[in-house]
Amino acid sequence: MDREMTCFFCTELATLYLEGRLDKQRVTLVKAHIADCKNCKEYFKNLQSARNNLELLSSLQPPQEVVKLVQTERHPWQELVTEYGWRSWPATVRWATEISVFALSVVFVLRIVPWSDLGERVQKFRYNTAAHVTIPQNTEPFVADPSEKEPEPKPEIFGPPLPAGWVATSDASVEATPTPAVSQDKGYVWLGKLRVPRLTEDVADRVTQMVEEQGGRKAGQVELGWRKGSNRYYHFLMPEANYQQLIIKLNKEGLVSLVKTSHPRVIKDGHMRIIMTVEQDEEIR
Amino acid sequence: MELSEAQYKTVLRYFYFLLMDESQVLSATFKALKQISILKRKNPETDISIAIIRALHKSFKKLKIKSAQSRSASPHREWPFSDRSALLNWKELLKLGQTEYTEALVLRYVTGFTPEEIATALDMPVGTVIFRLNKGLAILASLTAEQVHG
Numbered sequence: 001m002d003r004e005m006t007c008f009f010c011t012e013l014a015t016l017y018l019e020g021r022l023d024k025q026r027v028t029l030v031k032a033h034i035a036d037c038k039n040c041k042e043y044f045k046n047l048q049s050a051r052n053n054l055e056l057l058s059s060l061q062p063p064q065e066v067v068k069l070v071q072t073e074r075h076p077w078q079e080l081v082t083e084y085g086w087r088s089w090p091a092t093v094r095w096a097t098e099i100s101v102f103a104l105s106v107v108f109v110l111r112i113v114p115w116s117d118l119g120e121r122v123q124k125f126r127y128n129t130a131a132h133v134t135i136p137q138n139t140e141p142f143v144a145d146p147s148e149k150e151p152e153p154k155p156e157i158f159g160p161p162l163p164a165g166w167v168a169t170s171d172a173s174v175e176a177t178p179t180p181a182v183s184q185d186k187g188y189v190w191l192g193k194l195r196v197p198r199l200t201e202d203v204a205d206r207v208t209q210m211v212e213e214q215g216g217r218k219a220g221q222v223e224l225g226w227r228k229g230s231n232r233y234y235h236f237l238m239p240e241a242n243y244q245q246l247i248i249k250l251n252k253e254g255l256v257s258l259v260k261t262s263h264p265r266v267i268k269d270g271h272m273r274i275i276m277t278v279e280q281d282e283e284i285r
Numbered sequence: 286m287e288l289s290e291a292q293y294k295t296v297l298r299y300f301y302f303l304l305m306d307e308s309q310v311l312s313a314t315f316k317a318l319k320q321i322s323i324l325k326r327k328n329p330e331t332d333i334s335i336a337i338i339r340a341l342h343k344s345f346k347k348l349k350i351k352s353a354q355s356r357s358a359s360p361h362r363e364w365p366f367s368d369r370s371a372l373l374n375w376k377e378l379l380k381l382g383q384t385e386y387t388e389a390l391v392l393r394y395v396t397g398f399t400p401e402e403i404a405t406a407l408d409m410p411v412g413t414v415i416f417r418l419n420k421g422l423a424i425l426a427s428l429t430a431e432q433v434h435g
Contacts, residue, residue, distance in 0.1 A: 015419035019400070046426035053429075054394035057375055062297040066307075070293050070314055 005029040010040045014047050187266035190274040192258030194250055199280035203253060204232045207278055210249045214242035219273055232278040240272050254281075288321070292337060295396045296321075299341050302375070302395050303348055303387075317344045338398055338406035345388050377428040386421030393418055 010033050016022050017030050034041050089097075114121075196203055208225045216238035218224055226233045238246065250256040258274065267273050288296075296317055300310045320340035324331060381387040392398050393414075400418070404411040 011423070012419065015415055015422060019415075021415075043423075043426075046429070047422050050422050050426040050429055051394065054378070054390060054425075057302065058298065058395045058397060060298070062294055062301055066297060066311070067290065067293055069311070070297060070318070071288075071290070 005033040007033075007037060007040055010034070010037070011043060014044060017044075018048060018051055187263045188272070189261055189263040189265070190258045190272060190276075191261050192256065192274070193277045193279055194254050194256045195279055195281040196254035197280070197282065199230070199232065199278060204278065207232070207234065207250065207253060210246060211236055211238065214246040214249075215239045216242075216246070216274075225278075228277070230280065234274070234276045234278065237267065237271050237273050240270055243272060254278075288318075288333065292333065296337060296341065299391060299396050300344075300348075302378070302391055303345075313344055313348065317341060320344070332402075334398060334402050335406040338392060338403060341392065341396070342388070342407055345383070348383065377425055380428060381421065381424060384421075386417050386424060389414060389417035390421040390425070 010030055013022060013026065013030055017027065022030065034044055194207065204225045211224055211234060216224070216234075216236040218235060219237045220235040222233065222235065224234050224236060247256060247258075256276075258276070263273075265273070297310070297314055300313045300317070304310050304313060317337075317340045320343055321333075321336045324336040324339055325333070378387060378390065381390075389403070392403050393400065398406075400411050400414045404414045407414075
């Protein structure tokens with residue numbers, strides 16, 4: 001079908017004409033139109049000029065060293081470094097950044113991590129675990145408040161005279177030697193408590209040391225100084241001969257009170273069994 | 286990956302025209318080369334030219350093409366534009382912005398791929414490529430004419 005070559009068609013076919021992709025018939029028609037139409041002639045001229053200039057730009061080559069750089073194999077890390085321009089930063093800025101990062105890491109490790117609490121937390125964990133130890137059936141549980149189970153006759157308190165300013169809960173009479181306790185048929189146990197102004201780890205350790213120095217050894221399942229709530233529990237056997245020394249030493253820590261009570265468990269001659277609780281009493285100053 | 290020196294230059298030229306900073310050019314080139322190797326690995330039968338065009342097309346979308354208005358006469362020290370009209374064309378080309386016309390013009394005239402190769406690579410009819418070239422050239426020519434004649 002023959003169609004008249006208008007300006008619209010001419011502009012639409014311009015690139016194909018310049019690319020040399022038009023058939024002979026259309027080329028003839030476009031040439032004829034350009035010869036007659038000033039605007040289309042100008043349009044084609046500008047288009048040709050733009051195309052030529054673009055092709056001129058394409059003849060320019062990139063620098064050879066850049067081409068060589070691109071041709072070599074690059075590690076992904078190198079690509080990352082190139083991309084973020086780390087190497088293009090001034091050396092001083094890079095050093096400063098590296099040192100700052102290192103310093104911040106050190107500060108973080110030293111300040112944020114609770115180094116000082118670690119020791120306490122480990123001990124707490126250990127003692128909390130020990131608190132779950134159950135006492136076997138044959139061990140006499142200690143009665144916390146002697147007044148609830150006050151034996152007849154009146155209890156005897158052993159120990160030297162109290163230092164000035166200390167309050168005694170009962171008679172402070174001291175007997176030189178303990179009552180020979182054991183008969184063949186009936187046993188005894190000394191029940192009592194040591195009240196200290198402030199119960200700390202050091203105090204508990206000292207009491208344990210005192211007991212051990214006087215020949216005391218644990219008589220039950222739990223270790224000397226076992227934690228019982230906020231108190232410390234001591235259940236031990238010791239030679240009767242060392243009893244007085246023990247009382248003297250314990251009185252240096254606080255106020256000790258022991259009650260002799262009968263018990264079906266018989267202890268061998270020359271020894272005595274003591275169940276003592278160490279507790280804090282802030283009224284004692 | 287086996288590319289000829291001419292193909293490396295083609296890829297470099299593409300980015301040199303569109304970007305100003307040499308570090309950006311290198312970064313974009315490495316990414317495009319990586320993309321080409323991935324495409325070749327996925328489809329070993331693909332022609333290398335098609336793979337290059339596809340990689341360049343993918344890169345084009347991510348580029349940040351800035352206008353040349355605020356720059357000095359020579360965009361890169363290694364590439365002085367001695368011809369004024371060529372320099373003018375380059376600046377006006379960038380004024381077209383990040384459009385399909387710019388991409389078509391650069392792929393056709395700057396990197397030298399044929400309309401058929403471009404059409405195959407980008408999975409579009411040849412007529413669409415020709416249309417974009419036509420439109421791009423027309424806009425470029427009008428912008429250049431404005432600059433020249435005021």
